[in-house]
Amino acid sequence: MTNPKYIFVVGGVMSGIGKGVASSAIGRIMQSKGYKTTAIKIDPYINVDAGTMNPTEHGEVFVLDDGYECDQDMGNYERFLGETLPSINYMTTGRVYQEVIRKERNLEYKGKNVEVVPDIPLEVIRRITEAQKAAQADVTLVEVGGTIGEYQNIIFLEAARMFKQKYPHDVAVVMLSYVPIPGNIGEMKTKPTQYAARSLNSVGIQADIILARATVPLDEKRKEKIATFCNILPERVISAPDVQSIYDVPLNYEKDGLGDILTDVLGLEHRPTDLSEWEAFVKKSKNGGTVINIAVVGKYFDSGEFVLADSYISVLEALKHAAYHQDLKLKISYLDSEEYEKNPEKLEELGQYQGILVPGGFGSRGIEGVIAAVRYARENKIPYFGLCYGMQLLTIEYARNVAGMQGANTAEIDPAAPYTVIDFMPEQKEKIAKGQYGGSMRLGAYPCALADGTVAQQAYGVAEIKERHRHRYEVNPDYIKKLEDAGLVFSGTSPDRTLMEIAELPATGHPFFLGTQFHPEFLSRPLSPHPLFMAFIKAAGEKK
């Protein structure tokens, strides 16, 4: 193998055109040529990680195995590459500055002036090369967040420029652009792309490849135009029209030969691209015959479906993976739990769904409505799957309505409740008392032992698993016995049996009623769907 190779992906014209998916798709293509590939995301904000950000504004907070809370694009990378990525693959302005300042305080700069340029880009480069080494990657993708021309990401573009200047033959720059078709004109306009390419030139970077996002494929004339005015070869202008599903994107890029073009730019040896497994999955995703109706119940306010899809992207993808692998067409409906608080009779609408899922969450808004929905699912034998908060609320519902603990609640909402069946984990109390909110939950992958013969254990088919967490509260050990005596089964626990990880009802009494303290959605991959999502969708598919 030659030197390690790097592909920087930068965004021109505007945000929100799918830079994360584009980077993931490029990664998949290079990987399917047999190159070991890893992917890095750079976010330009000051937040040290994504843990303190509101998902309805920024999208889902994705959690890595090592507990780092990051942008949802890291989830796309893991799903497209089928790899587990470490936290060194994610950085923000805040994290980079924090590290530079730490080194300065430790005299690691040996008394010299520490400057924004070059010390910040050098730290960015150091992190990129460290991530490459950790993965032993032949090809490392680096997605630079934000849009060319804005103030915030300039320091990262400077890092890309310095890197390319140092290794001119090992770095490729891909610019993702947008080619609008204004309604009153009705034809594709390439000028915004030309301006973006020029802005990129003004920071010393020439794009090698342009991915032209648009609603439709580029015609030859626009390709030529972009090539001429953005100073690149016409065959390196790749058409990136809107597609039905994000999983189409690698296949679409390959139609224009993107993998071979990158191979040329980077001076790699030519190898065939084997996307056959991927293609088989994409085919499955389109063939799905029978529709399966799943309700996702939560506190949805001030947000449209678009925002919701972004806030729960891993959950949606995990549901899709499981449905497609069972040849089902997935239909998701978001149901606002606050409605059930105002009009309890509205709960009846849940009867028409084949499965009810409650995702993770925080705070008290809409929670009584969710608990009512859990009860409805339990009593009417509708498959129910609770993720994190969804498991805690399942426990509260069971405590109140079956185990006779009237007024049971989580300490997150009512610390003075008569039965706090969900309570602070002991170390969490101190952290909150000190106001330490950032990165302080129970985060990342922990082992979980499964009890033989349970729904969970049968789904996984093994005795111990590892899953990713993000929570402050847990099932209160004081009430475990009472809940078990009333019939709730804790089928997954920490190996020392102190933390309850999975709660379920036996298969004899309910088709599927299960909640996990962890977030299984983070480990579902298109080519290897998550066992619990598979079991939930199977039960839902069997519901009349």
Ligand code: GLN
């Ligand atoms: N709010 C709950 C807790 O902190 C659940 C968190 C979640 O759903 N991610 O434990």
